[in-house]
Amino acid sequence: MTTAQRPTLEAVARRAGVSRATVSRVVNGSTTVGEPIRAAVRRAVSELGYVPNLAARSLVTQRTDSVALVMPEAAARVFSDDQYFPGIIRGAAQELEAADKQLVLMLAGSPAGHERVERYTTGRHVDGVLFASLHGADPLPGRLARLGIPVVCSGRPLGGTPVPYVDVDHIGGVHRAVQHLIDSGRRRIATIAGPQDMVGGIERLTGYRAAITPAGLPEWVAYGDFTRESGVAATWQLLAAHPDLDAIFAASDLMAHAALRTLRATGRRVPDDVAVIGFDDIETAAYTDPPLSTVRQPIQEIGRRMTRQLLRLAAGESIEPALVLPTELILRDSG
């Protein structure tokens, strides 16, 4: 347990025979230092194993070089095999690494957790805050934005205050998927919609309607919360109400997977009797039986773009209030 005294700027300065200010200049990459001195300082730094004390630096610069990523822990999506949150994390981590900033992960499931996030973020302990997949109209992003703290959300926030966000084209993607079902002759197309307090849930349902309505087809909706359990229940509901349905669009791959299994359990063949298309393109989608057709969204890219926007914001640049990434229809065997 050697708690060897860490070398300070002062120590490096003494060793290099210069002043603290000069060492600071070299460490922070100022160009106004002559090459010989610069070299001497660098040598001293590496000999002493000097690492700047971030707390001291933050104290004066008012920056922390860290960014919070807030996700609702309660969301079943977070820790099932949906790859949404890991994808966002990875994308964010990549961009932050490039910018040499830290990622502080906060789960805001419980009320206590949410309160903690609020305290921490409003306390300016981070240079910016990333919100992944908000539920309902959380006032926090708006509040932070009004405090002048950089904020970017994944998915258009439902709250009043406009906050910059990055999202995918849910409506277009779903429209394309449902249109594909129509084009391949399906006429009794149901949907398992997502939770209607989340933008993704809302817009994917909108996309379904946008394709169904103009085609003059009936609109059959059951609701789930993106999980398999809810998908099973929703499928039974749909089958009870419309035993003759010939296609299901599910707002998540997890629910689509559940539909696949439930349909089979009732003796229906996929895609012969019923076509199924999901949304997300999780890894499992390629391994279901039959492999699942789905609308792919570029999750990691969302994380990356959110982070890039946030960093620009933190650097004082102004950014587009919204960034919408394309989705892609992946056709496998299920529909």
Added chain:
Amino acid sequence: MTTAQRPTLEAVARRAGVSRATVSRVVNGSTTVGEPIRAAVRRAVSELGYVPNLAARSLVTQRTDSVALVMPEAAARVFSDDQYFPGIIRGAAQELEAADKQLVLMLAGSPAGHERVERYTTGRHVDGVLFASLHGADPLPGRLARLGIPVVCSGRPLGGTPVPYVDVDHIGGVHRAVQHLIDSGRRRIATIAGPQDMVGGIERLTGYRAAITPAGLPEWVAYGDFTRESGVAATWQLLAAHPDLDAIFAASDLMAHAALRTLRATGRRVPDDVAVIGFDDIETAAYTDPPLSTVRQPIQEIGRRMTRQLLRLAAGESIEPALVLPTELILRDSG
């Protein structure tokens, strides 16, 4: 972009009509402050919306109240639908929340990333470091431990320096699974082993052998890296070498899932012709066809225990060098 000046201790002190020191005492919960003053300070704090500046506090306390969680980004496991990393994250986040500390997530995939992690952690920017699932004999945990920085690993580290860790009983769990196969009459039991530069990979193979050898059965091994792709390849290898195998134990559910599908693709029935047992109990395991029997490991609990150990270490307490959690054989339909 109002960058309203944040209130400082000083401001609170003035407003409450006391000294900075007293405010600090109240904020930090010292008991040596009289109730009237205490109340006045609390009122001033909430009126001003005071939030302590963590950087300033760290500067003097030498604590950062944050903990790093390092995971090898490269690991395919991190971002497939394996729930290992999300589980660890969640467990750690829960415990840290209870302790009011921050979770700094670091991905150490690339050499540059690893270097960054090293710089950050050795620079004492965190109060402790959690390593999830190390590959090979990474010297970093040992080095940190020698520097007196609290470290806890998930899985016994393969490096030279002993480092406290939390792991599950791989050997016992796998032994039980394979013994179950033997007990149910299987005699030609192959295994898809995990990577042999990871403790989990090594010990699960050991567990297989521990059951196979005393039974006098042949030892058939193919290797994968825990992913489905590798599972497909390994299954074909096993089938090519031993077309008459009647059971497969796979060191991960992902590989077991791949085995399931590959076996079916060759016309074999599971479990009638070949039994399959996996390891992990990921959510998908209950939804494969047939549902997968598997060895469950309490992932979140690992994260929680690691964190608790780390916090005790950081508090100066001494801890058990190893904590081994039990695994559980979950029998579904595949074997």
Added chain:
DNA sequence: GAATGTCAAGAGAGCGCTCTCCCCGGCCTC
């Protein structure tokens, strides 16, 4: 009533860093 003890609260010294001055020396300009 003086001496001693006790406990609440204030004073003040930094923690390690950045950054704004300021100085000094060399070179250019007229």
Added chain:
DNA sequence: GAGGCCGGGGAGAGCGCTCTCTTGACATTC
């Protein structure tokens, strides 16, 4: 040749907090 300028480097003032030390007020004891 003198003044001005410029660029490299040093001095020193904090950033906001904690914590030790000290003081002061009051209770206790003989």
